[in-house]
Amino acid sequence: MMAKSAGEIDAWVGRRMRQRREALGISQARLARHLGLTFSQVQKYEKGTNRIGAGRLYLLAGFLGVPVQFFYDGLASLPGAEPSPEDPGTEPDEIIALESAYRSIADPETRDSLLALVRSVAETAAAPKLRTFESRIAATPLPTSFADDRRRVRK
DSSP states (O other), rough: OOOOOOHHHHHHHHHHHHOOOHHOOHHHHHHHHHHTTOOHHHHHHTTTTOOOOOHHHHHHHHHHHHOGGGTTTGGGGSSSSSOTTTTOOOOHHHHHHHHHHHHTTTOOOHHHHHHHHHHHHHHHHHHHHHHHHHHHHHHOOOOHHHHHHHHHOOO
């Protein structure tokens, strides 16, 4: 597969920036004021015309309430992208739809219950991986020097 060009990545990051901004109901003008930019600069970022620097991307992520990685999520699913072992396969549109639906729930107790359910499902899905890792740790013999140190401490 062919790797993505810098321009394609810039356009992807800009689209993700716009998706998040719109999901939060923030105008381009408000975002521009917060970042100390002009309205047109934000437009250029969102179109991928101008590249967002690392420092500004960090500030942007903080203001939009997401980790910096959010802007790159789903990039590996584009045609011509190299697959990433860290990419869980979640589509950005799914995440935005889920967040939008969650925010539309008015009752705080219902939101808390839903969040508890999602965390439980996530833990259940991750449990086999953890058990495998824990069994490898338990099966690994302790180095002799560590065991000797532990005996000395007990005396």
